[in-house]
Amino acid sequence: MIKDNQKVLNRIHVIIDGCLLILSYIFSYYLRFYSPLKALSLFRLDSTVSFYNLARYSQILIFLIPGYLIIYNYCNLYGPKRIQSKKVELWNIIKANIFGILFFTVILYFFLREINISRYVMGLFFVNNIIMGTAFRSFLSYSLKTARKKGFNLKHIVLVGYSRAAEEYIDRILSNPEWGYYIHGILDDNLERGTMYRKIKVIGSIDNLLEILPQNRLDEIAITLSLNEYSKLERIVGLCEKSGVHTKFIPDYQNFFPTMPYTEDLDGLPVINIRNVPLSNSLNRFVKRAVDVFGCLAALLVFSIPMIVTAIIIKVTSPGPIIFTQVRIGRHNKEFKMYKFRSMEVQPEKKEKSAWTTFNDPRVTRIGKFIRKTSIDELPQLFNVLKGEMSLVGPRPERPFFVEKFKEEIPRYMIKHQVQPGLTGWAQINGYRGDTSIRKRIDCDLYYIENWTISLDFKILFLTIFKGFINKNAY
Numbered sequence: 425m426i427k428d429n430q431k432v433l434n435r436i437h438v439i440i441d442g443c444l445l446i447l448s449y450i451f452s453y454y455l456r457f458y459s460p461l462k463a464l465s466l467f468r469l470d471s472t473v474s475f476y477n478l479a480r481y482s483q484i485l486i487f488l489i490p491g492y493l494i495i496y497n498y499c500n501l502y503g504p505k506r507i508q509s510k511k512v513e514l515w516n517i518i519k520a521n522i523f524g525i526l527f528f529t530v531i532l533y534f535f536l537r538e539i540n541i542s543r544y545v546m547g548l549f550f551v552n553n554i555i556m557g558t559a560f561r562s563f564l565s566y567s568l569k570t571a572r573k574k575g576f577n578l579k580h581i582v583l584v585g586y587s588r589a590a591e592e593y594i595d596r597i598l599s600n601p602e603w604g605y606y607i608h609g610i611l612d613d614n615l616e617r618g619t620m621y622r623k624i625k626v627i628g629s630i631d632n633l634l635e636i637l638p639q640n641r642l643d644e645i646a647i648t649l650s651l652n653e654y655s656k657l658e659r660i661v662g663l664c665e666k667s668g669v670h671t672k673f674i675p676d677y678q679n680f681f682p683t684m685p686y687t688e689d690l691d692g693l694p695v696i697n698i699r700n701v702p703l704s705n706s707l708n709r710f711v712k713r714a715v716d717v718f719g720c721l722a723a724l725l726v727f728s729i730p731m732i733v734t735a736i737i738i739k740v741t742s743p744g745p746i747i748f749t750q751v752r753i754g755r756h757n758k759e760f761k762m763y764k765f766r767s768m769e770v771q772p773e774k775k776e777k778s779a780w781t782t783f784n785d786p787r788v789t790r791i792g793k794f795i796r797k798t799s800i801d802e803l804p805q806l807f808n809v810l811k812g813e814m815s816l817v818g819p820r821p822e823r824p825f826f827v828e829k830f831k832e833e834i835p836r837y838m839i840k841h842q843v844q845p846g847l848t849g850w851a852q853i854n855g856y857r858g859d860t861s862i863r864k865r866i867d868c869d870l871y872y873i874e875n876w877t878i879s880l881d882f883k884i885l886f887l888t889i890f891k892g893f894i895n896k897n898a899y
Contacts, residue, residue, distance in 0.1 A: 434502050441496060442489050444556050449488070452548035453481055481541070484531070491527045496520050517557045525550045572604030579605050580642050584630055584660055585649030586612040589676040593648055594624055630656065637667035647673045702876045703843045711878055716816050719885070720809045731803050734765055734795060742789045744770040747804055752821035755844045760813040762821060763804035767792030805847050817881040818846025819869035834862060840869045853887040
């Protein structure tokens with residue numbers, strides 16, 4: 425069965441990793457001292473300087489190999505790889521080797537008090553180990569997927585309960601044969617035996633678990649009950665736990681939960697969060713705020729002269745204030761005054777609150793057309809960022825009139841107010857600015873909210889330089 429195969433595979437995997445560590449270490453030694461690299465200025469050796477032989481270097485492996493293998497285990501390099509993405513595995517390898525090289529350094533300098541081991545050997549070992557580890561795991565992953573597609577090394581499962589969750593689970597498994605799952609059938613109390621979904625049959629009622637589990641031929645039970653049958657859940661879990669078979673629960677709530685939820689532990693009580701919002705984390709908000717402040721100060725230095733020139737031209741060419749303020753809705757639905765360079769003739773406040781700018785709008789001034797097209801009119805919002813009312817990156821804020829309108833027309837529209845609004849955003853670099861689809865803009869905003877990282881912010885700021893400043897939809 426797959427459980428026994430996994431144990432054997434993991435043991436072989438550990439042995440191979442140990443061999444790869446030795447090979448990588450020896451290769452790094454020869455690369456440093458005996459390869460053409462030593463002719464390079466970076467690696468050149470003084471002829472008067474001696475170095476340890478390989479036997480002396482190899483003594484460190486007594487500490488190095490066990491330490492690395494323990495680190496590999498803690499970095500999840502020996503877990504099941506059926507549905508693990510290549511990116512996750514590569515990151516685990518890099519992370520393990522970062523911790524490994526730190527361990528290597530501690531052993532050398534603090535435990536062995538050894539200062540004559542080449543730092544270049546350590547650096548080469550770090551790089552070679554990542555390359556060899558990645559190459560081996562890629563080969564292993566490819567081999568296992570090929571074997572599973574041909575029917576070997578399969579994980580045998582039965583589904584308990586027929587529901588929308590069961591259908592989606594089956595769809596994904598059948599679409600990914602390389603995962604190596606074989607579904608024997610479905611147990612359900614409401615459908616007749618022989619009923620099929622994508623050639624997967626209902627093979628009995630839930631009570632048939634009492635006959636199937638003692639046979640010990642299954643690797644997994646997947647509980648896919650419909651919502652109205654959750655009263656049976658405790659009994660089913662009890663039966664599965666008693667038999668010792670691995671049990672999964674696939675909840676039937678995806679149709680009314682608007683996104684992929686995540687769970688947290690509240691002193692032993694699992695709590696399901698309907699939406700993942702990374703910026704609800706205080707540390708993430710602090711990091712983002714720090715980037716906003718430093719980035720904003722840098723932007724003000726860079727754009728100070730264009731802003732001064734723009735202010736002078738506006739003052740000279742059109743009567744009225746230089747800065748135009750407009751009430752927008754920010755984080756937690758709080759109102760704030762957003763700053764812009766004035767690009768239109770002064771107009772009554774009531775008219776401005778509920779009207780879009782249209783093509784060839786007569787209210788737009790001559791300089792206004794230019795600064796709107798180039799987004800120069802948005803630069804005063806850097807002061808909103810400094811005040812903490814906005815961020816450099818985030819969903820664009822909207823006027824109260826349109827917020828009230830869109831929240832009734834567009835599902836999930838108000839989710840954007842869980843984070844600070846931004847000067848630029850994921851929607852803007854994807855072309856959804858000005859007179860474009862509000863629904864698609866919200867889809868982009870929700871993607872940003874749920875997938876925020878500081879690197880995503882940097883990516884958006886970088887792409888804004890090429891995609892965000894020129895706005896063809898600005899009238």
